[in-house]
Each structure stands twice: as C-alpha cells, then as structure tokens.
Amino acid sequence: MKQEYIISAYSENHIGLLNRITIIFTRRKVNIESLTVSESALAGISKFTIVVNEEKEKVVNIVRQIEKQIEVLKAFYHTNEEMIFQEIALYKVPTQALMDSDQIEKMIRSHNARILEITKEYTVIEKTGHKEETQALFDGLNQFGVLQFIRSGRVAITRSPIERLSEFLRERDSLLDKMEKKS
C-alpha cells in the first residue's frame, strides 16, 4: 500500500551528491513530492529530507541505495506519524484587499499566519504548517486573489530525544577504527 514516507539522509557536503540521490528515485520512476537540502547541526554534513508517496518495500530499497552512495553517511525512513514536520508558505495578496474588508485580517489570525511585508501594492503573508493547513489558507486568501504563492519542501525532525546523527557518527568512528586496526 502506498503512503507518505519521509526519507532523511545525512551526507558529506559534496558537489553532485544531490544528483546521485535523485537519480535513485528517477530510475525507479518514483516521484519526489518534496525535497529539502541544508546544512545539519554538524558542520560539513548536509541533511536531505525527501517526501515520497510509495510502498514500504520500495522505500526500504531506495533508502539502502541512498546509503550505498559513498558520500552518504546514513539514511532513514519514517512515516509521518513518527516525525514532527513543517512546511512554510508565502502568499502575496493585493494590499487593497486588506483595506476593503477585515476578512483577510481574520484569516491571518485564525490561521496563525503573519505579515512579513506591506507595500502600497501588495502584502506578503507567511504561514508554517502541514500542507493541508497552508493549502487551507491559500484557498481562503484566493477568494481575494493571490498574486503569488510559494510553498517550501518539508523539514522534519524525529520524536527521539537525541540527534540520531551524532549517536551514529560515534558508532561509525569506532567501527572504522576497529577495521583499520584489523587490517
């Protein structure tokens, strides 16, 4: 059964790795629903957060292929329930629409959104949340005409109390040291 999975991969920050990772999906004709890459808490290590809608078996296979890339340190997969995640959306609406009624202001309040910038012509609103939430605000604002809209890829964090990466790096260091000594 297909469902949403969040794949997280930690890697060295090297040129070309994004391509190496995305072609693993392309080759299996799996669509990437969202992709976020940024530096992790540890300098020089990047974190990929990739959302797919797929069967578990395929996700396991993909995660192993990602981990097989030389410069990938570790890859995990989680269901949505296992992670806390957010997306951010920006909306540009005509400032006149805010002037004409209090509808937009009410919407901003009820959706816990905020205004980033107001000019004579337009106003930029920001909202973070799950896709359904940012979409709901879009649908609301669009009654007044949304001039521009953008939604980010997902960022996600596990529910476990420690960063899995630092734990993992400690284990990896001792494993490689042991192997080096043996050879």
Next chain:
Amino acid sequence: MTTKNEKIKNSLNEAIEMTGSEAMIRSLVAEGVDTIFGYPGGAIMPIYDALYDYGHAVKHVLVRHEQGAVHAAQGYARVSGKVGVCFATSGPGATNLITGIADAMIDSTPLVCVTGQVTSGLLGTDAFQESDVIGISMPITKWNYQITSPEEIPEAIAKAFYIASTGRPGPVLLDITKDAQFGKLQFSYEKCTKIRSYVPEFPTDKKHLKKAADLINAAKKPYLIYGQGILLSGAEKELLSFIGKTGIPAASTLLGISALPSDHPLNMGMLGMHGNYAPNIKTNECDVLIAIGMRFDDRVTGNINTYAKQAKVIHIEIDPAEIDKNIKTEVAILGDAKHALRLLATLVENKQHQEWVNEFLLARTKEEDKVIINDLKPSKPGLTMGEVVRLSTNLTDNKAVIVTDVGQNQMAAARYARFNQTRSWVTSGGLGTMGFGLPAAIGAKFGAPEKEVILFAGDGGIQMTIQELGTISQEKLPVKIVVLNNDFLGMVRQWQELFFEKRYSFTEITSPDFVKLASAYGIPGATVSDRKDLGLAMKSMIDCKGPYLLEVKIEQEDNIFPMIPAGATVSRCLLGSDEL
C-alpha cells in the same frame, strides 16, 4: 644502484614539485598499476606526455576504440584481482567508455577510469569535446569525481583505488580538467585507508552465524549457491572446505564459474536460464538454501514468486543493499564471504547428504541423456558449439582462461568449458554486453600472461569490437580467438524460433572472411566446418606461439538447452523445444 621505480617509491613521502600530469602517473605507480589501456586525445594530452617518460614503470596498451580500453581493463581486473585502469580523452572518448563502465558496475569489477576534460574555465560552455561525463556516469559508477586543480590529484587517486577495490568492488571515474594536468603541485602520496561515510564491509554478526549454522545442521536437503563474491573475496579454499565438511551440493551463478573446480564431486554446475537442469530444479526442492556472494539476479531466479518458497534462505553478502532486495531471507549475514565462511565452518557439523546428492546426480543424468550427449557427441554432421568449447579445455588441461562474448557462444562456453583454476572465466553477466569478448580477452592476457587465453565469440558479437584485432596485432599478443559462426545472431534467433513463430526478423548476419581479415592484421588463422578437421585445427591454434583466429562454422540453427523461459519458475527447466 636503485632503479627508477625504486626511486619513485622512495620519493613518495617527500614532497616534490611537479605537474598534475606527472603526479597522476606517479600516483598510479604508487598504487601498483602496471598496465593501462587507453587512447589519447586533446584533453588528456598532458597526461600522455607525462606517460612518455614512464614507459619503464607502466605498460600502456593503445586500443582501437575506448570501449576496447574499458573492456580490456575489465578482463585484466577479472583475472588478476587487481584494479583495471583505462584512459580516455574528453567528450567522445569519455562517452565511449560508458558501456564498459555500466558493465563493470553491474558485474562488480574494480576499475579506475581516467578521462581528460576541457580546461576548468570552459566547463559548461559547450566547449570543443566537452561532455558532462560526471553527470553521464553517475548512475553507473561506484564513485566519480572531477579534478579541477593539480593539488587534488594524489588524494583523488588514492580514494579512487580504495573505493574501487574494497567492499563490493566497482568502477570509479576520475575526470580531470586540462589545467589541472598542466598545473604544478607539491607531490607526495599517501594511500587511502578510511573514508568516514563509507564502510566497505560490516562486521559479521555472531548471532546470525549461529542461527545460520543451526539451520544448516538441522537441514535434510541443504543446497549452496555461490556467485562472484567467492572470487572477489578470495574465498575459494574456504568454499571448498565448507562443502567438504558439510557435504552440501553446490552450484554457481554465471559469474561464480571457476571458483570451484569443475570436477569436484559436489559441484553441480551452473544456475540460471541456460544453467544445468539439476541446480535449477533442486532450488525448489531444498529445505535450506545458502546463497553466498550472489545477488539473486532474475536470470538466476526466474519468477521470484515461485522461487525456493519451501526453503529457509541464508544470504551471505557484502552489500547491505542486496539483502532482501529480490529474495526474502531467513538469515542474512553481512560481510566478506571469505571471513563469513571461515567463521561458519567452525559452527557446522561434519555431514554427508548422499541421498540428496544422488537426487542431483539423477537429474544430471536426465540432462546428459537429453541435452549434453547431443552437444558433445552429436550424431548429426553439423558441428556444435559445445563440442568446440569442450575440446579447447580438454586440450589445455582445464587450465586456460576462457573469455566469452554474449549470446549462445557464452552459454555454450559456460556449460561446457571445464576449469581447475580460479579466476579463469571472464564474461559479461549482468549487462550482457555484446562486443565485450575480444577486448576483454586482450585484458585477460595482460592480466595473466602465463596462461592460455581462449576467446569464444559469435559472428555477431565479434564484429561489434573487431577493430581490436589491431591492438592484438600491434602488441603481438598471443590471444586465441575462436569465432563460432552460425551466420545468425544465434540467441535472438533461438528466441524467435521458440517464442516468435520462427519470424527471423533481422537475425541473419553476413560476415567478412574472418581468416582473411585476421590475416590483414598479420594474425594467422584457419576455418573448419568438418568434424574430422576440428581436432587438428584446435591443436594448431593452441600450439601457435602468437595470436590466432580459428573460425568454426557450426550448425546454423542449434538451440541452447536447458532453458527456463523468461519469467517462468526455476522448476520449469526445459530440456528441449518439445517440452515448451
């Protein structure tokens, strides 16, 4: 007096100023490279210029096409166990390597491919002979890297060799811009022994070994299947003593051939679509299936939904991504085959499984009566591929390195060549690359100069890379070439006969006079079409001191059997077209 080689080695630790090109060659020498297959061109000229001074340390073989260089490097790697190295220029030179790199990736062959690239300032400008070889080769390399400054060269080469040769081996491509070749650096060399993000092999889990041993000790009908992992980890002796102790019958994948001597009483032959009858059907009768250093390729498993469902599967494998990829396992043992087999051997009991082995032998008799006798002792006048192959290994005491192209010639060679030495079998398995044979045989001869190297190729495949006769001629390389000529693209024709109502769509192929062609390259040869002449012809070929081409005109419409039709279960291993 110290030789120049020693001088190079001695000087590795003190930094000396030199060009990137010279650093490239010195780094290769430091990695123990003695043979490079390549073809020069604009963007790699500085490296070739540096190579000019290192003829004493490294042998460079000029091929006739870059595809020839990469296949030769593969052949070299497969017989020698070392990393194969090839050079090509940018653009078309680099793209001509792609087929061989893909082949090496799927068959786990360690390669370092060095390609020239346009000057870094021109990258991305559609410069003359620029191609994005890093992008193109990404899905088919274990690792690739573009070098744009000379200082990066030693470390990049060290990493390339470490990655190519450790863990599950594979091809690495280094793309080096022309300015990095010309530029200067302070050269010193240090081998790579560790990469933080890469674990070549995970430690073998003792609990899993114990669980596997318990299954094996309790099994009534255990069956061991092995692949190239045995050869890659050098576990031939461990495999021999493991099956000796446990009495378990064993069969190999196409790439596992020659890991176990052909005449070992427990060697039951080859698995797969055109493998032996007993190894295939017994897969669905065993109670414990021990798979070592193999990846359950679809040509081995047939329909995975009906594959070994009755058996508990133990998978010993170095690549974590292969575990449970195709076949779900009861016990997975991650790690190097040699190491794992050693540990497992201490936990298993001495046993005999004579009745079970007899079942294999009974099935073998069935195949002998219906297939093998017709291939080896045919009653019809036309020559068979099988008898030609068997004669060649008989005449070389089963010691020759056998190289094949792809198709019927390959399957006949896999079925009928006999081996008593490891690393004696070179073939393109996963990718099934026609044209692989001739250049791979060149590489194999450089990799094992003391051995007789015999190539079996069809009339189709040999014409895909036939230009490499030029390389053989220039090197006076004693490779023995057997062209099995049936005037057809035989394997496709066989499928057309069996599954496409004999509609022979574009499988009839005409060929040049192969003997005359060889002669134009200064290579002696002969043609045989009559059984009574075959023995003498084969003997003349083997006795010839230099290269030789023997064309054997064989029966035109022979089929390879047994055969498991595509997508069918391994139990449906057909012994003839009457069983379709």
